[in-house]
Amino acid sequence: MSEAKVAMPSMRVSYEAGALHEDSLAGTWHEQLQLWFDEALAAELVEPNAMVLATADPEGFPSSRTVLCKGFDERGVVFFTNYTSNKSHDLKSTRVAAATFPWLGLQRQVNVRGEVEKVTPAETAEYWAERPRGSQLGAWASPQSRVVNGREALENSLNGIERRFGDAEKVPVPPHWGGWRIRPDYVEFWQGRPDRLHDRLRFRRNDDRWTVERLAP
Numbered sequence: 001m002s003e004a005k006v007a008m009p010s011m012r013v014s015y016e017a018g019a020l021h022e023d024s025l026a027g028t029w030h031e032q033l034q035l036w037f038d039e040a041l042a043a044e045l046v047e048p049n050a051m052v053l054a055t056a057d058p059e060g061f062p063s064s065r066t067v068l069c070k071g072f073d074e075r076g077v078v079f080f081t082n083y084t085s086n087k088s089h090d091l092k093s094t095r096v097a098a099a100t101f102p103w104l105g106l107q108r109q110v111n112v113r114g115e116v117e118k119v120t121p122a123e124t125a126e127y128w129a130e131r132p133r134g135s136q137l138g139a140w141a142s143p144q145s146r147v148v149n150g151r152e153a154l155e156n157s158l159n160g161i162e163r164r165f166g167d168a169e170k171v172p173v174p175p176h177w178g179g180w181r182i183r184p185d186y187v188e189f190w191q192g193r194p195d196r197l198h199d200r201l202r203f204r205r206n207d208d209r210w211t212v213e214r215l216a217p
Helices: 029-042 086-094 121-128 133-141 151-164
Strands: 050-056 062-068 071-073 076-082 096-103 108-118 177-191 199-206 209-214
Touching (some): 029 071, 029 096, 029 108, 029 177, 050 086, 062 086, 086 096, 096 177, 133 151
Antiparallel strands (some): 050 062, 071 076, 076 177, 096 108, 108 177, 199 209
């Protein structure tokens, strides 16, 4: 018996999990993000700090991928990566990025957009010290975004790195690795609502002032 095909045009969910009103919004974008992040944690969503990072190369061709947010505050949203990766090449060229937290289990998403900057070496070192040793070694072993000659090449590279740092108590931060911070000028909080009349509230920066605006869904 053949499996029935899913009729994708008819797939839809009525979003009735909540609402978002101006009078319930926190005073700043990062305080509101913290509130929603805490609720995503409490709801035990998978990888609540995962965000889809969008960049573009100098010719304007876009790319997106899921990365892990490793912190946010009034300065912006931080993630860590290889500075020789495709995403880092994009960021160095354009100096802008966007990221979306897709909290689908709560029928929510948050979009952050703005200029980017590298975090300080001290911030990188502080986070690096918290990474498992295996992840530290992997950051040394992987030439991120480059073509490799099979899985075996990666495993051989890791074996070589393990021998290199085998007796070291601490693995140093690679010179090609560190953090990026998105310094937002635009943060949108999206809450699904019935009949596709979703709530969209946006914090928009104008110089040093922030304005809250409601957007049509």
